[in-house]
Amino acid sequence: MTSNSASVVSARNLGLTFQTSDGPVNALTGVNLDVAKGDFVSFIGPSGCGKTTFLRIIADLEKPTAGTIAVNGKTPEEARHNRAYGYVFQAAALYPWRTIEKNIALPLEIMGYAKDERKARIERTLELVNLTGFGKKYPWQLSGGMQQRASIARALAFDADLLLMDEPFGALDEIVRDHLNEQLLKLWAQTNKTICFVTHSIPEAVYLSTKIVVMSPRPGRVTDIIESTLPRERPLGIRETPEFLEIAHRVREGLRAGHSYDE
Numbered sequence: 001m002t003s004n005s006a007s008v009v010s011a012r013n014l015g016l017t018f019q020t021s022d023g024p025v026n027a028l029t030g031v032n033l034d035v036a037k038g039d040f041v042s043f044i045g046p047s048g049c050g051k052t053t054f055l056r057i058i059a060d061l062e063k064p065t066a067g068t069i070a071v072n073g074k075t076p077e078e079a080r081h082n083r084a085y086g087y088v089f090q091a092a093a094l095y096p097w098r099t100i101e102k103n104i105a106l107p108l109e110i111m112g113y114a115k116d117e118r119k120a121r122i123e124r125t126l127e128l129v130n131l132t133g134f135g136k137k138y139p140w141q142l143s144g145g146m147q148q149r150a151s152i153a154r155a156l157a158f159d160a161d162l163l164l165m166d167e168p169f170g171a172l173d174e175i176v177r178d179h180l181n182e183q184l185l186k187l188w189a190q191t192n193k194t195i196c197f198v199t200h201s202i203p204e205a206v207y208l209s210t211k212i213v214v215m216s217p218r219p220g221r222v223t224d225i226i227e228s229t230l231p232r233e234r235p236l237g238i239r240e241t242p243e244f245l246e247i248a249h250r251v252r253e254g255l256r257a258g259h260s261y262d263e
């Protein structure tokens with residue numbers, strides 16, 4: 001396989017082995033993956049299969065020890081300098097001593113945006129995540145779901161085409177999560193972003209994705225890549241359809257196959 005320069009993310013035989021005091025930890029091995037512009041790609045697999053590590057390599061927070069990876073046809077380091085992506089972390093990770101708008105402003109301040117431009121971007125992104133009017137509140141004054149939306153607004157503020165989301169809704173109850181899943185799909189349709197999304201939830205992966213990457217641990221690797229046959233427009237009710245259940249079944253099979261490797 002050759003690298004596809006039109007891809008937003010293109011990994012070839014990608015691997016990462018951490019050297020620890022207990023010996024080498026093979027976090028990721030032999031990963032081949034292309035993420036096309038406008039794709040919504042979910043990474044699913046049990047704890048420790050390298051999902052976060054893969055996102056961190058894209059974001060230039062870790063260096064691979066094998067293979068190659070290109071982000072927008074460039075190295076992760078160049079992509080980082082070009083502000084190619086926004087990152088949404090597992091917990092909302094907002095600074096508690098800053099208001100929501102000051103939290104969103106922080107990366108914009110670091111990147112040197114002028115005050116007026118910062119203000120315009122904050123307003124626009126708060127509107128995108130349905131938080132207009134909450135900019136002056138502190139994180140603790142917002143519900144968990146609202147905090148997570150604020151952290152998505154922060155990742156959207158500098159308008160990167162690629163959004164990296166590491167289990168953003170994992171800590172939320174199911175009803176809030178359903179609602180945020182719906183909103184995220186709307187946002188994705190509105191903004192035409194490319195999204196890489198880590199999750200432990202099969203229904204969440206199937207509901208959101210155009211492509212599902214099933215992974216398994218020890219060593220972390222990709223066991224299946226499923227192209228979704230669902231339409232882009234997805235009411236929540238789509239989760240009861242035979243087509244949805246069939247994809248969910250294939251994901252479950254992939255996870256099970258990965259697990260038997262351990263036994």
Ligand SMILES: Nc1ncnc2c1ncn2[C@@H]1O[C@H](COP(=O)(O)OP(=O)(O)OP(=O)(O)O)[C@@H](O)[C@H]1O
Nearest residue numbers: 018020025027046047048049050051052053054220
């Ligand atoms: N900095 C590090 N040093 C040593 N080992 C690490 C480091 N970061 C991750 N690992 C190991 O690499 C493997 C993959 O970790 P990773 O966090 O990518 O998994 P994950 O699939 O995201 O798990 P989870 O679903 O629990 O977040 C694990 O065995 C983990 O312990």
